[in-house]
Amino acid sequence: MAKETKTTTAKAKAPPKEKAAPKAAAAPKAAAAPKEKAAKKVNPALMKPMNPSKELGAIVGTKPLPRTEVVSKVWEYIKKNKLQNPKNGREILADDNLKKVFGIDKVTMFEMNKHLSRHLS
Template sequence: MHAPVQPSTELGAVVGNDKLPRSQVISKVWDYIKSNNLQNPENKREIMADDKLKKVFGKDKVTMFEMNKHISAHVKS
């Protein structure tokens, strides 16, 4: 579970290209979301993707619950 994973090029634009434990990948994505003010102010569970996150999520917005599914598709063990 704590084995480092390799982010895809698209995810690497958000979290960096170094291998990281999955928990740190998620943490860095949240840091990016918060620092770029990408949470919907009316519904904090909704993430409004900027250009970098659209490449990871494949759409303009996702819920925080969907986010992990999209991130999983962008990491390799």
């Protein structure tokens, strides 16, 4: 009979099943990692050709371009004309053409897309 009391006390001391659940949840994350290495899907909205405004057309051309190409051409223009702030590479110092697009003298690279989207239709 002593064995029966030991088994019942052992059952009472067992950890609840809830504590074991997080360990089980961690296993699917490890399995999901290889799936992330698969080719990234491109958002089709980014690849849709957009018509640039006259102001933006002076920089990137007047043909319809996807947003990705517009941003690339603007960066080419910025680097060609050395319009990045030498003290802070994140800032773009607008020349006359870029002032028409941005509306201000200086923007950060993170704000640039917001200003470009206003000139694409």
